[in-house]
Amino acid sequence: GESVGLHLPTLSVQEGDNSIINCAYSNSASDYFIWYKQESGKGPQFIIDIRSNMDKRQGQRVTVLLNKTVKHLSLQIAATQPGDSAVYFCAEMGAFIIQGAQKLVFGQGTRLTINP
Amino acid sequence: AAGVIQSPRHLIKEKRETATLKCYPIPRHDTVYWYQQGPGQDPQFLISFYEKMQSDKGSIPDRFSAQQFSDYHSELNMSSLELGDSALYFCASREGGGNSPLHFGNGTRLTVT
Numbered sequence A: 001g002e003s004v005g006l007h008l009p010t011l012s013v014q015e016g017d018n019s020i021i022n023c024a025y026s027n028s029a030s031d032y033f034i035w036y037k038q039e040s041g042k043g044p045q046f047i048i049d050i051r052s053n054m055d056k057r058q059g060q061r062v063t064v065l066l067n068k069t070v071k072h073l074s075l076q077i078a079a080t081q082p083g084d085s086a087v088y089f090c091a092e093m094g095a096f097i098i099q100g101a102q103k104l105v106f107g108q109g110t111r112l113t114i115n116p
Numbered sequence B: 001a002a003g004v005i006q007s008p009r010h011l012i013k014e015k016r017e018t019a020t021l022k023c024y025p026i027p028r029h030d031t032v033y034w035y036q037q038g039p040g041q042d043p044q045f046l047i048s049f050y051e052k053m054q055s056d057k058g059s060i061p062d063r064f065s066a067q068q069f070s071d072y073h074s075e076l077n078m079s080s081l082e083l084g085d086s087a088l089y090f091c092a093s094r095e096g097g098g099n100s101p102l103h104f105g106n107g108t109r110l111t112v113t
Helices: none
Strands: A004-006 A010-014 A019-025 A030-038 A045-051 A056-058 A062-067 A072-077 A086-094 A104-106 A110-115 B005-007 B010-013 B019-024 B031-037 B044-050 B053-057 B064-068 B074-078 B087-094 B108-112
Touching (some): A019 A030, A019 A110, A030 A062, A045 A062, B005 B087, B019 B087, B044 B064, B044 B074, B074 B087
Antiparallel strands (some): A004 A019, A019 A072, A030 A045, A030 A086, B019 B074, B031 B087, B064 B074, B087 B108
16 A cells, blocks of 8 residues: 655754655655655645656755655755754655546654754 | 635634634645644545545545535535544645645644543
8 A cells, every 4th residue: 555654753963964864655656756844833844846757856955865766765954954843754646647636645754853 | 925724723622513624725726635633643634626526535534524615715524523533634735737746734723622
């Protein structure tokens, strides 16, 4: 069945250092992947996405890597800041078949703490 | 930029009562999703709508129902509330076709006492 999981539930990083959050997924048919950031009391906030025909995508201070061979996804955050402290979720979506019928499946979150 | 609006932000109900949660998607987004998130858990998919028709169904109890209206807003109706229904309920919207991210509201925190 579909499942998306994370290797570590918590991660602490010194401010200014780089962080890497990992995610493993089991559905080889997954076609689209998204990383979300969730702060306390707020909804998941879109960070970056990647399609299955890519293996790397960069944003502002963030990079997502996709390894389809081992079904692994990672989020790299460069030069971490206190505001990066949050729970990070990876999520996957299946291939487009029917208009509007794609659902997003979340993995277990990783709580990232940035230490001053 | 306009975001997904959910109301109310907080709701307290007693067991066996009913609750209605509302969601106003981003303008021009035609697909709406509902998710439930328990404490320390990842969001769990409940149900989705595309162009006012149910498009997919997840782990939504039979006591819950939802619909999307002509103006694309959606409502989640919850009846015979149980203590275990206490959770954050998120609505998300996106443009229906192809690969595009879901954009989430800030949720409704439902507490059942």
